[in-house]
Amino acid sequence: MMAxxxxxxxxxxxxxxxxxxxxxxxxxYRQWSETGERPVLDGTRLPSSVTLVA
Known part of the structure; x- marks a missing residue:
């Protein structure tokens, strides 16, 4: 769900x-998911255990 x-x-x-x-x-988020990039939120890189869903 999204605003x-x-x-x-x-x-x-x-x-x-x-x-x-x-x-x-x-x-x-789709691009990050497809390229395997890990976004950085609040100065902390998301761990690879977090799955991005586009």
Whole structure:
């Protein structure tokens, strides 16, 4: 379940960005899932035991 108009701020490689909308957020998590990348949240890299679902 996701908010109707979500905002997802994140920081990566010194860049601060905000994803807006369900499609943008789903697409980013899908890319992370497909490439095996681990997002960093609040300065902590998510462990590989966390499964991202697009």
């Amino acid at each position: 109707e108009n979500p905002l997802h701020p994140f920081h990566a490689l010194g860049i601060t960005a905000t994803l807006e909308g369900q499609d943008a957020i789903r697409n980013q």
